[in-house]
Amino acid sequence: MRTAAGRTWDQQPFARARIPRNYHSTALLMPDGRVFTGGGNKTSSPGGEDVPRLELEIYEPWYACRPRPRILHVPKSVRPGNTLQVDVRGTEPITWLALVRCGSATHAFNSDQRYLGLIAESTGPGRYAAKIPVQAVAVPGYYLLFACTQNHVPSKGVFVRVDRG
Known part of the structure; x- marks a missing residue:
């Protein structure tokens, strides 16, 4: 797909997140180009102490190496x-x-x-x-x-x- 600026979007498949993220989640770009993801609710369930996702993931794009x-x-x-x-x-x-x-x-x-x-x-x-x-x-x-x-x-x-x- 070509953008208005003449660049193309990469259509290749990327690594999938191991943990589904939803409502109470975050994803932030770090200065080194990796993406930090965390939070979310298990199975999109509201409330309860066993519902929050406490695991973190860091996505490392192809250009990191x-x-x-x-x-x-x-x-x-x-x-x-x-x-x-x-x-x-x-x-x-x-x-x-x-x-x-x-x-x-x-x-x-x-x-x-x-x-x-x-x-x-x-x-x-x-x-x-x-x-x-x-x-x-x-x-x-x-x-x-x-x-x-x-x-x-x-x-x-x-x-x-x-x-x-």
């Missing part, structure tokens, strides 16, 4: 409408930067979910720039910044704060 780009320098904060400058090292050029808003999940719902794909322009060896969208899109708060290669391999995330415009 690949050579990954490394973000070396990024400002601690940036304002909407400004240009973000990033120094990255790796074996492949960077084709886009991604800002992923830090999660705040409750009751299996993340009301702060936000992904901002930014076009990365090379401004020199290992240096990239991308314009931060307006405040209506890049709402203030903390984000994980990832540098992504043309083969969809992301760096580990670095925390960046988007300030008010």
Whole structure:
């Protein structure tokens, strides 16, 4: 499936969760790209001390064992409408930067979910720039910044704060 930005969704099967998660569960993206999942109710049953799921799982995506780009320098904060400058090292050029808003999940719902794909322009060896969208899109708060290669391999995330415009 091709997105409006010209990228394609991976249609390959991924590993399934060992434990079903539901109402009182959470899933959070960690800076290294893995996903932490926990909570939920057994068989979707309400209440009772034997109902909550206390087990945790960590999903490790396919790129976790690949050579990954490394973000070396990024400002601690940036304002909407400004240009973000990033120094990255790796074996492949960077084709886009991604800002992923830090999660705040409750009751299996993340009301702060936000992904901002930014076009990365090379401004020199290992240096990239991308314009931060307006405040209506890049709402203030903390984000994980990832540098992504043309083969969809992301760096580990670095925390960046988007300030008010």
